[in-house]
Amino acid sequence: MSDVFDLERLRADTPGCAAGMHFNHSGASLPSQSTLTAMWDYLRKEANDGPMEAANSATSLLEDVRADTAALIGAKPSEIAFLGSGSTAWGAAFSALPPLVAGDRILVGRQEWxxxxxxxxxxxxxxxxxxxxxxxxxxxxxxxxALASMIDERVRLVSLTWLPANGGLINDAAAVGRVIRAAGVPYFIDAGQALGQIPIDVAALGCDVLKAAGRKFLRGPRGTAILYVRQEFLPRLTPRYLDVLSGPMVDGVVKIRNDARRFEAGEISPALIFGLGAAARQARTLGIAAIRDRIKILANGLRDNLRNFPNVTVRDLGIELSGIVSFTVEGIPATQVRAALAERQIAIGANGVPYTPLDMIARGLDQIARASVSYLNTLPEIDRLSEAIADIARRA
Ligand SMILES: Cc1ncc(COP(=O)(O)O)c(C=O)c1O
Known part of the structure; x- marks a missing residue:
């Protein structure tokens, strides 16, 4: 496989690569040493200077992270808020829409989170x-x-999970954007599995809101997420609650910020944000297109192997596929497959119905095993994972 980046160095710079084989990058990936150092250095500064005192000199550096994460998705820094999780970010935007009334409609993709x-x-x-x-x-x-024919004046929101949690599907989020932009209906994209895995351009997607956690393919720390709100859409969102950052009182009047930080808490952890910034910079330096290419080769290699194994069924939908490889083993629940691989120091995920209920129910699935591939993984790792799955399936 032709590599544009120095994999040996990248793996050596990732403590988790020495510990075992990680195929759970869609759950949470492995941070690099530079990400850990960025967090640790700042925590030490907080401990030495006092957390509030340290924050005074951190303000412009935090804005650099905002610019770096905005650049990852083609947004302006003022369109980015930092939150603690993907769901918190999504919920903050959803709850800021005008209240629903009887007869309103919300249209969702079948793989909605x-x-x-x-x-x-x-x-x-x-x-x-x-x-x-x-x-x-x-x-x-x-x-x-089909979506175009569903739109009428009662539709209040279209929400799409772009890359679902339960498999390799990549929905055509830009095609949805084109339909919706014409209708003027709010369009939210859950890009939780896309950030750091595939190129993202919010203008091309035509979305009003997009969110993603930092801990997945981007390899940022847990407890971080970005919320993008298109500048022109912002006035249509009134946060459910405010604080001194998002809506300070000035002369007795509440002044809600006119940027995406109307959704950001005044009290966030700069250490986590610096970790996120280090991960974002690393991804941009490597190039998301190159990351995408490598993930595609590795994940498709894994799928090809799994398709040849008796008792194993690849469950991915779609044609152009992501790094999330979903499969089932005849007669063995996914949680058991995960446990059997964990005994061999191989980490994968296992999803039940609650993560993607509409899709799992529509397909009659109650669990899927999920091996998600990062550019950090290697072909020998893919082979060892494949052999281990074949071995587990043989015993089924
Ligand atoms: C597509 C998708 N959306 C949302 C989430 C939830 O994100 P968080 O756990 O950060 O709230 C996940 C988590 O796996 C996900 O895969």
């Missing part, structure tokens, strides 16, 4: 609104043309 769905379902049930699933093509991907 379960947490987003629960948030929408709860709000819809209280208002007498309804959630409708956008039809899919035969290959399981979203059908943007």
């Amino acid at each position: 379960g947490g987003n769905l629960a948030t929408m379902q709860d709000a819809a049930a209280r208002a007498g609104a309804r959630i409708e699933t956008i039809p899919v093509h035969e290959d399981g991907s979203i059908d943007a043309e």
Whole structure:
């Protein structure tokens, strides 16, 4: 495989690569030493100078991170807020939309993340609104043309999980954007599995809101997420709550910020944000297109192997596939497959219905095993993972 980056160095700079084989980058990836150092250096500064005192000199560096993460998705820094998790970011934007009323409609992709769905379902049930699933093509991907025919004046939101949690599908989020932009309906994208894995350009996607956690393919720390809100869309979102950063009182009047930080808490952890910044800079230096190419080769290699094994079924939908390889083993629950691999020092994920309920139910699946591949993985690792799965499946 031709490599544009120095894999040996990148792996040596990742403590987790020495510990075992990590194929759970869609759950949370392995941070690099530079990410750990960025966090640790700042924590030490907080301990020495006092946390509030350290923060005074951190302000402009935090803005550098905002610029670096904005550049990752083609946004302006003022369109980025830092939050603690993907779901918190999504919920902050959703709850800031005008309240739903009876008869309103929300249209969602079939692979919508379960947490987003629960948030929408709860709000819809209280208002007498309804959630409708956008039809899919035969290959399981979203059908943007079918979506066009569903739009009417009662649609309040279209929400799409771009790369689902339960498999390698890459939905055509830009095609959805083209349909929606014409209709002027708010469009939210859950890019949790896309950030750091595939190129993201919010203008090309045509979305109003996009969010992603930092800990997945980007290799940032847990407890970080970015929320993008398109500048022109911002006035349509009123945060459910404010604090002294997002909406300070000036002369008795609340002044809600006019940038995405209207969703950011005044109290965030600079150490985590610096870790996120180090990860974002590393990804940009490597090049997301090169990362995508390498992941594609490795993940498709794994799929090719799995397809040849008796008792193993690859469960990925779609044609152009991501680094998330989903599969089932006849007669062995995914959680057991995960445990059997963990005994061999190989980490993978296992998803049940709650992460992607609409899709799992539509396909009659109750669990899938999920091996997610990073550019950090190697071909020999893919072979060892494949052999281990074949061995587990043989014993089924
Ligand atoms: C597509 C997708 N959306 C949302 C989430 C939830 O993100 P968080 O756990 O940061 O709230 C996940 C987590 O795996 C995910 O895969």
